Amino acid sequence: MNEEFIGALKELVRDKGISEDLIFTTIDDALVVAYKKNYSNPGSPAQNVRVTMNRETGEFHVFAQKDVVETAYDHINEIGIDEAKGLNPKYQIGDVAEIEVTPKNFGRVAAQLAKQVVVQRIKEAERTIIYNEYVEKEYDIITGTVARKDKGNVFVDLGKIEGIITPSEQMSTDEYNFNEKYKLYIVEVKNGSKGAQVVVSRTHPGLVKRLFELEVPEIFDGVVEIKSIAREAGSRTKISVYSNEENIDPMGACVGPKGVRVQNVVNELKNEKIDIIKWSKIPEEFIANSLSPAKVISVEVHEEEKSAKVVVEDNQLSLAIGKEGQNVRLAAKLTGWKIDIKSQSQVE
Template identity: 45%
Template sequence: MSQQTSIFQAIKQISEEKNIPVEAVVETVEAALAVAYRKDFGEKNQNVKVTFNLETGVSRVFDVKTVVEDEKVKKYEEMMAEREKQKVEAETAPVVEKKESVAAIETQGMVKTEGENEEEKEDRFDPKKEIGLTEAKKIKKGSKVGDVIETELFPPAAYGRMAAQTAKQVIIQRLREAERETILTEFKAKEGELINGIIQRAEGRMILIDLGRTTALLPPPEQIPNERYRPGQRMKFYVVAVNKTSKGPEIIISRSHAETVRKLFAIEVPEINNGSVEIKSIAREAGARSKVAVVAHQQNIDPVGSCVGQRGSRVQTVITELGGEKIDIIEWAEDPEAFLSNALSPAKVLSVKLNEESKTALVEVKEDQLSLAIGKAGQNVRLAAKLTGWKIDIIGEGGTKPQAQKPEIQAAPATQPENETTEKPLAEKATVTEVQQPPSVTVPEQPIEPTSPTETGAAPTQKEKDQPAP
């Protein structure tokens, strides 16, 4: 195999393996060869450029300069001559003043000279990148100001051997940077979407997820409480953010984000995917329970039934993916009274009184429905408040309040639609479907989990209980 064929095959292989365009690889090779030439053979005022012919495998070296007016060159030469004169005078000055004078003159090239503004400094002649018009015409007749003159340089035979190692190192570095940029672009486009990943390992409380070409981070706040992560386990994750760092793309993913529920339903429910059914808002306490409000945009479509599926097949798939998290599917209503009644299901609501100014709802239920409306540890009413965006105060029939309940449950910002109004009449009935995972769940062996009992919420042992308080 000839050298040219070998180079071509190597570049083609790199392009395919790293998923980088061939043109980008060639540019990287040219930049690497230019660095190698400047290091071993370049002169101070050479602006080196290397062109690489992919078909022949031959590289050519050029000194590239832009043509400028002779007057610009003349001013630069006069300035340098004056500095040289001052330096000579400083050398002959008394010993006491000599060091300070020479140091001041040597640093003049790095600072703005007296009377020279920033614009003049930027317009100063650059011998590395520019050439006077007269000199340019000696190289190429007919040159004019603004032209680019490329003078070919002929490196010694040792160039190829001496530059090979330097070029190789730069090529590897540039290709790594190009690969990082490709990965960043690819996953930046996946922000707000679901991706598949494999549990790789844990570093403290941080879980590392293998995405194939790169690794993503699952930080503790984005993990489902008490969910266990076993190396090699495949899961779906929501891409929260993709950031550019000096070490490469940083991909933050989530299992606890409310949008994870929305994306999972979009996969399982064709009616959501095609837009005939819409998820209006989601309230989620990851690992415990979620409430999902849905509405149909076409007649003769049951939004709740579409999400549940035949015998609960669709919603059960989502529940399984979320590790057994309970899911209540609520029919959304434009009228806030109807929506609040639906959101508090499975409790039966007697009446709803709204205070538009304070965005507060006073909800009345039967005495035997109080605990059901509030839910375990206030979970049902808390999720209903998040789902609807209303502060909810629940009272029993006759105005009695449950002793364990705080007077008011305040709504937290949720995935609430901005276009809700209160103009349509009360819905005829509230519809809710609750599906939950069976109690017995198989836990994988040797899971990745936090080691501290305070992190996992584990109960103290009997020995710990017997220890006296400090």
């Protein structure tokens, strides 16, 4: 162990953003274990020792720690007061005397162990740093590059770490070709035995919300609020929006000039249809809006059952229900109300 190693160690500590004290303390602790394992007499009581490494030169010193007593009976852990004063006149009964017991070849053993400890500690610290960095991004959006596919999972390069898109988080309209870039929603960051595991999604409703935040400054600034999202990924999404400011049109803000804002979101989601709905605190109004693009004649709500009966014109019935019931299903999910749709002729 030499000054060159210490210099390299300190530089590494700076580059990795790891605490220097943590590294040196860990080395000292590991060296105590190494000394006891290699130099203690088998079967004898455990000796208290302190091992230090000079932070400038890299030299090692081992000190046996013994309690200063009137008369020593346990010569491994005790030292008589007379003998102690011979080492240092200041020692009193009850003090802990330190006697250097550094073995001749301890430097070689210590240097090898110190390097192992440093490598291990740096790996652990890097894992912690990466985990902390990505756990702060949980429920946020990130760009990932497709790295590989394995057993139905898609692995994406997120920069410092690989993320996983499980089959349930994959959109059927995505191809996930090698090197293809995707905007992804971070669903969960787990701290596993091998470091951080980042689960990302293309199907989560949160992805739509974050994409609109990127495209619509009014949402990012809090002027327009996304109240709820109902999504069938790859097919259709309904999003309800609201603004407290009367002079702001929340739907218009989301659509953008010539529809450019919503179109950017649609393009990112591989042509997933997006209905932007105006939210209302009046249930009848909100439910009627949620069935867009169908036009509604009337809505009758039953608060206790959280259900609504909706009447539409005959030619609007199939549009209100949607293909395979998708439109009414998403409307119910968006509003939180059970919706029963009838045509005008059915009611009559």
